Amino acid sequence: MSQTAPVKSSDYKSEVKPVWCPGCGDYHVLLSITKAFAALQLPSEDVAVISGIGCSSRLPAYLDCYGFHGVHGRALPLGTGLKVARPDLTVLVAGGDGDGFSIGGNHFLHACRRNIDLTYVVMNNRVYGMTKGQPSPTTEPDWDSALSPGGTGLSPFHPLVIALASGANFVARAFSGDIKGTTGMLIEAIEHPGFSFVEVLSPCVTFRPDQRGWKNAVHPAPVEATDDPARAARRIMSDDGFNIGVLYRGTRSAYDLSRAEAGEVGEFDRMFEI
Amino acid sequence: MTDDKTTALPIGSVADLLAYAYRIEIDALERYRMLADQMEVHNNPELASLFRDLAGHEEKHAQEILRQAGEEGIADIPEHEFEWGTAESPEAADLDAAHYRMTPWHALQMALAAEKRAHGFFDHIVVSVDDPDVRKWAEEFRAEEAEHVELVERLLSRHEPPAKGWDADDDPPILQE
Numbered sequence: 001m002s003q004t005a006p007v008k009s010s011d012y013k014s015e016v017k018p019v020w021c022p023g024c025g026d027y028h029v030l031l032s033i034t035k036a037f038a039a040l041q042l043p044s045e046d047v048a049v050i051s052g053i054g055c056s057s058r059l060p061a062y063l064d065c066y067g068f069h070g071v072h073g074r075a076l077p078l079g080t081g082l083k084v085a086r087p088d089l090t091v092l093v094a095g096g097d098g099d100g101f102s103i104g105g106n107h108f109l110h111a112c113r114r115n116i117d118l119t120y121v122v123m124n125n126r127v128y129g130m131t132k133g134q135p136s137p138t139t140e141p142d143w144d145s146a147l148s149p150g151g152t153g154l155s156p157f158h159p160l161v162i163a164l165a166s167g168a169n170f171v172a173r174a175f176s177g178d179i180k181g182t183t184g185m186l187i188e189a190i191e192h193p194g195f196s197f198v199e200v201l202s203p204c205v206t207f208r209p210d211q212r213g214w215k216n217a218v219h220p221a222p223v224e225a226t227d228d229p230a231r232a233a234r235r236i237m238s239d240d241g242f243n244i245g246v247l248y249r250g251t252r253s254a255y256d257l258s259r260a261e262a263g264e265v266g267e268f269d270r271m272f273e274i
Numbered sequence: 275m276t277d278d279k280t281t282a283l284p285i286g287s288v289a290d291l292l293a294y295a296y297r298i299e300i301d302a303l304e305r306y307r308m309l310a311d312q313m314e315v316h317n318n319p320e321l322a323s324l325f326r327d328l329a330g331h332e333e334k335h336a337q338e339i340l341r342q343a344g345e346e347g348i349a350d351i352p353e354h355e356f357e358w359g360t361a362e363s364p365e366a367a368d369l370d371a372a373h374y375r376m377t378p379w380h381a382l383q384m385a386l387a388a389e390k391r392a393h394g395f396f397d398h399i400v401v402s403v404d405d406p407d408v409r410k411w412a413e414e415f416r417a418e419e420a421e422h423v424e425l426v427e428r429l430l431s432r433h434e435p436p437a438k439g440w441d442a443d444d445d446p447p448i449l450q451e
């Protein structure tokens with residue numbers, strides 16, 4: 001990609017054709033990410049997109065920048081390690097609700113707590129789509145399906161509140177179909193210091209066709225974002241789950257990466273010598 | 275999310291208008307290519323071909339606007355600075371409406387809605403702009419979009435709406451077991 005001319009959003013798309021189902025919200029998120037990168041004029045060699053496993057975690061393959069499609073639930077440790085080793089990179093970690101809040105749930109808590117300067121985008125469709133529709137941590141308790149007759153009866157995981165309680169420095173909720181709004185939130189999340197968390201409601205049209213109705217349910221958050229995590233948490237706990245916008249802008253400083261001991265790659269080789 | 279037709283669009287010159295008109299066509303062609311790719315991946319070659327044809331038409335329109343801009347070319351407005359007054363670039367087909375078993379009728383419905391949005395965009399400029407040169411150009415673009423609407427309607431008249439159950443698949447690629 002030439003860096004002499006302004007970078008266009010299409011420059012960030014790879015030649016790989018997505019295998020997502022037509023109608024999937026993740027297509028919109030892909031567009032929003034490329035538009036955000038273009039708006040920030042990020043050279044592709046200075047960006048890394050890291051993911052775990054799941055439909056949305058295929059994202060790095062569809063982008064023309066550095067990427068790593070990691071193992072299930074481990075996107076945040078990978079992204080954290082990369083940012084510590086290469087603080088000059090813009091690191092965006094992406095995945096789904098199953099990957100991020102179930103097997104990756106513990107990493108989510110500690111990534112928020114560490115507050116390293118990266119952006120985590122979770123495409124929440126409240127279902128394990130790639131493995132054919134099992135309930136995920138964010139699935140409604142009464143969602144009735146072939147694999148969960150009568151629903152699970154379990155309280156759903158509340159990622160935004162948990163992010164706030166764990167120390168995330170920027171919290172937003174977006175809707176995939178609102179490409180312009182999602183792009184704006186991603187721009188702000190990338191620019192905000194520390195750990196930024198953007199939950200994107202991204203419909204799974206195959207296993208959750210009811211989610212096609214989300215475009216009529218979402219609405220802008222009625223109040224401006226706060227810098228008080230307790231107030232933000234109260235608001236989020238009492239909203240209808242479809243408030244869209246930046247909900248919390250924290251003022252914590254990002255983790256000081258100079259605290260991480262720098263070393264040469266060769267030192268690692270010596271550490272593994274027998 | 276709702277569209278806001280009352281937004282005052284930041285189009286104060288013919289150069290701005292040409293940049294907007296060009297961006298509309300580029301967004302439309304990129305969207306049709308995206309949809310064509312989806313249909314190829316999901317083994318719907320008829321629709322892939324149709325979306326490629328639609329992308330080709332949009333590319334021709336974009337080239338025509340480039341020609342009209344002449345030596346001055348198209349103003350280089352960053353993508354995120356375009357203000358549409360709608361959720362998206364008006365002629366970009368609605369990704370939500372895609373389905374792997376969709377028919378030409380569905381695709382043409384998507385195209386028709388997109389052309390109507392583009393027509394509405396230029397219509398909004400015609401009725402809201404003060405500059406007579408900008409209005410004259412906007413009227414031309416509006417007339418072109420009206421032609422496109424008619425063309426898509428003619429194409430659509432050759433296709434019957436699909437029967438109920440068009441999306442049923444005896445051998446679905448993805449199924450809860």
